[in-house]
Amino acid sequence: MSDAEAVAGLRDRLVDVGVELVAGEGAQALTLREIARRAGVSHGAPRRYFPTHLELLSAIARRGFAELGERAAGVIRDGTASPREQVAALGRVYLEFALGNPGMYELMFRHDLLESGHLGLRDSSLPLFGVLVDLVGRARPGADARPVAGALWANLHGIAQLWSWGSLQLATGAEDFVPLLRSALDAHLGPEGAL
Incomplete structure (x- = not known):
C-alpha cells in the first residue's frame, strides 16, 4: 500500500x-x-x-449529504411525475431522513458550526436545494422559486424538528407526518390542482 x-x-x-x-x-x-x-x-x-475538528465534522456531514442526495435522486428520477409530485416525494425523503438519522441531520445543517464556506459544505448542500428550487419553479410557474423553496425547506425542517420532539403529534393528533407535508405543500405551492 x-x-x-x-x-x-x-x-x-x-x-x-x-x-x-x-x-x-x-x-x-x-x-x-x-x-x-x-x-x-x-x-x-x-x-x-x-x-481542525471542524474539517473532520464537515467530512462526516458530507457523507450525510451524499446519502440524502442519493435518496432524493432515487425519488425524482421518474420523469412522468408532475413537479408537485416530485416536490412531495422529495419532502417525504427529507423528513424520513431527518427522523431516521437525527444526529447526522443535526450535524448537516449546522453550517454555522461547520464553517461551510471554508470547508466545501456548500458544494454538498446547495445542489439539493437547487433541485428543490427547480421543482418549485416548475410547480409554480412565474413565482420567484428561490424564496418559496427556502420557505418550504424551513417548513419541512420545522416539521422534522417538532415531530422528533413529539410536539406535532401532541398538537395535531397526527399519527404520521404525511398530512403535515401535504399542508406545507399547499401553503407554499397552492392547493393541489389549482393552476
Missing part, C-alpha cells in the same frame, strides 16, 4: 467512525479524542489528516 493509499484509508476510517458515532450517540459525541479512540489511533492522529 502506498503512502497516499494509507492516508486515504485512515481519513476514510476516521470519517466512517464519525458517521457511526453520530448515528449512535448524536452530534455532541463527535470529539476528536473519541473518534481517534474508536478508530484505534492516537488522539493526535486525526489532526494529521484533518487539521
